Amino acid sequence: MVVIGGGLGGCAAALTAQRAGVEVEILERMDSLAGVASWTGQLLTWILRQEAKLMGGGAADIVHLMESLAIHVTPEFDVPKGNVTFDVTRIEAGLRHLVEGAAIKVRYRSRVVDVEMEGNKMVAALLEDGTKIKGDAFVDATGRTGGVEWCEKLGQGCVQCMLKCTVFGDRVPISTKAGVPDREEKWNYFPMPLIAMESLSSEVRNKIEGTPEGYSYHPIPGELLERDFTNDWRRPDRPVTKRIKSNVPGMLEVVHVPFAKCTLNLPLKYWRQIPGFENAWLVQPLSADGETVGTGFCAQREKTMRVTGLANLFAGGLRSGRYTAFVEVMMAGDLAGHNAARHARGKDLVSYPSSTLVGFFLNEINTECTPNEWHGPLLDDTRYYAKGFSTTDYGEIRERVVASGWLGALGRKLA
Numbered sequence: 219m220v221v222i223g224g225g226l227g228g229c230a231a232a233l234t235a236q237r238a239g240v241e242v243e244i245l246e247r248m249d250s251l252a253g254v255a256s257w258t259g260q261l262l263t264w265i266l267r268q269e270a271k272l273m274g275g276g277a278a279d280i281v282h283l284m285e286s287l288a289i290h291v292t293p294e295f296d297v298p299k300g301n302v303t304f305d306v307t308r309i310e311a312g313l314r315h316l317v318e319g320a321a322i323k324v325r326y327r328s329r330v331v332d333v334e335m336e337g338n339k340m341v342a343a344l345l346e347d348g349t350k351i352k353g354d355a356f357v358d359a360t361g362r363t364g365g366v367e368w369c370e371k372l373g374q375g376c377v378q379c380m381l382k383c384t385v386f387g388d389r390v391p392i393s394t395k396a397g398v399p400d401r402e403e404k405w406n407y408f409p410m411p412l413i414a415m416e417s418l419s420s421e422v423r424n425k426i427e428g429t430p431e432g433y434s435y436h437p438i439p440g441e442l443l444e445r446d447f448t449n450d451w452r453r454p455d456r457p458v459t460k461r462i463k464s465n466v467p468g469m470l471e472v473v474h475v476p477f478a479k480c481t482l483n484l485p486l487k488y489w490r491q492i493p494g495f496e497n498a499w500l501v502q503p504l505s506a507d508g509e510t511v512g513t514g515f516c517a518q519r520e521k522t523m524r525v526t527g528l529a530n531l532f533a534g535g536l537r538s539g540r541y542t543a544f545v546e547v548m549m550a551g552d553l554a555g556h557n558a559a560r561h562a563r564g565k566d567l568v569s570y571p572s573s574t575l576v577g578f579f580l581n582e583i584n585t586e587c588t589p590n591e592w593h594g595p596l597l598d599d600t601r602y603y604a605k606g607f608s609t610t611d612y613g614e615i616r617e618r619v620v621a622s623g624w625l626g627a628l629g630r631k632l633a
C-alpha cells in the first residue's frame with residue numbers, strides 16, 4: 219500500500235494500515251514528515267481524541283505523542299475544546315520515531331507528479347525522477363496547500379511556505395491526476411502567523427510563557443484598532459485584514475507553541491506598534507508582509523474515504539474534506555488507511571458509525587457541502603450539540619464506541 223504525503227493524515231493512514239497487516243510505504247516530497255503540523259500546536263476537540271484512542275488507529279499514537287509534548291494543558295477543559303498546546307519544534311522528530319519505529323518505509327524527497335491507471339484502478343505513482351512505485355491500494359494525503367501560483371494569485375504569502383515548497387516543488391493532488399476533479403477551489407485568509415519569542419519584550423514573554431493554559435491577551439493600541447488596512451496589502455481588492463477583529467475586543471490573542479502564535483494577520487510594521495512587539499520577528503510566514511492563506515481543495519470521496527468513481531485510491535487528511543483540526547484530519551487518515559488495507563486484502567470497505575462523533579462529522583456534515591460553505595474545525599461547528607455528542611463524560615464516549623462495535627477496530631490485524 220502506498221501513502222502519498224507524510225503529514226499527519228498520511229502518517230495516521232500508514233500506521234493504521236500497517237496495524238491491519240499490510241506492507242506500507244510513504245512517499246514524501248520534502249525531507250521531513252509532519253507537513254504543516256510542524257508549525258501549529260493546539261490539540262483540540264477532547265471528545266474526538268477519546269474516540270481516536272478507543273478505536274486504536276494511527277491517530278491514537280499521534281495524539282499520545284502530542285500529549286507527551288504538551289507545554290500547556292487547559293486544566294478544566296472547555297467543552298468541546300479540551301485544549302493541549304504542544305511543542306511544535308519536537309513533533310517532526312517524534313513522528314519520525316513513531317513511523318520509522320513501526321517499520322514503515324518512508325521515501326523522502328519523493329514527489330509524485332503523475333499516476334498510472336488501468337481503467338478506474340491506480341496501478342502506480344510516478345515520481346519526479348521517473349521512478350514508478352506500484353501498489354495494490356493508494357492513499358492521497360497530499361494536504362491542500364499551494365502551489366506557488368496560488369501565493370501569487372492570492373497575495374504575497376501563503377501557508378504553503380511552511381512546507382518548503384520552492385525547494386521541494388509544489389504539492390500535486392493525486393486524485394485529480396487520477397482523473398477525478400476536486401470538489402471545489404476555495405480559499406480564505408488564515409490568520410495564524412508565528413512570532414519568535416526571543417524578539418518580544420521580557421514583559422510580554424513572561425506573560426505568554428507564564429500562562430498555565432497557553433493563551434494570553436495583549437492590548438492593541440487604539441490607532442491600530444481604528445485603522446482600515448485595505449491599502450496596506452498587495453491586493454487591496456482582497457484585503458487580508460481590513461479591520462482588526464478579535465475574540466476579546468481590543469486584545470491580541472497569543473498561543474504559546476512555543477513560538478508566539480497570533481490570531482491576526484498584519485504587515486510587520488504594524489506588529490511593531492503593539493507594546494512589547496517593537497522588535498517582533500515573524501517566523502511564519504517568512505514571505506512578504508505577514509499574510510497567511512488557506513486553500514480549500516478537496517477530493518470527492520465516499521463515506522469510506524474512497525475517491526468517487528475509483529477502485530483503489532483513498533483520500534486521507536485534509537484532502538478528504540473541508541475540516542482543519544488535527545484529530546479529525548488524522549481520523550480521516552485512519553479510515554483511508556484502514557480501507558486501503560481492506561481493499562488490498564479483498565475485504566468489504568467500512569465507514570465510521572454515525573452514532574460516534576467522528577462518524578457524524580465525516581459522514582453527515584462533511585459530505586454534503588454547498589460550494590460556498592467553508593467547514594472549519596469541529597469545535598466551530600455546533601451542529602453536533604443538537605445530536606447529543608457534547609459531553610465531558612469519558613464513560614459515555616466509551617459506551618458509544620463499544621455499542622457501535624468499533625472499540626479497537628482500527629488497531630486489529632485483518633484476518
Ligand SMILES: Cc1cc2nc3c(=O)[nH]c(=O)nc-3n(C[C@H](O)[C@H](O)[C@H](O)COP(=O)(O)OP(=O)(O)OC[C@H]3O[C@@H](n4cnc5c(N)ncnc54)[C@H](O)[C@@H]3O)c2cc1C
Nearest residue numbers: 223225226227247253254258260330361410535536543544
Ligand atoms: C497556519 C496553520 C495553523 C494551524 N493550527 C492548527 C492547530 O493549532 N490545531 C489544529 O488542530 N490544527 C491546526 N492546523 C491544521 C493542521 O495543521 C492541518 O489540518 C494538518 O496538519 C494537515 O495534515 P495533512 O496531513 O492533511 O496535510 P499536510 O500537513 O499539508 O501534509 C501533506 C504532505 O503531503 C506532501 N505532499 C504533497 N504533495 C505531494 C506529492 N505530490 N508527492 C509527495 N508528497 C506530497 C507535503 O509535502 C506534506 O508533507 C493549522 C494549519 C495551518 C496551516
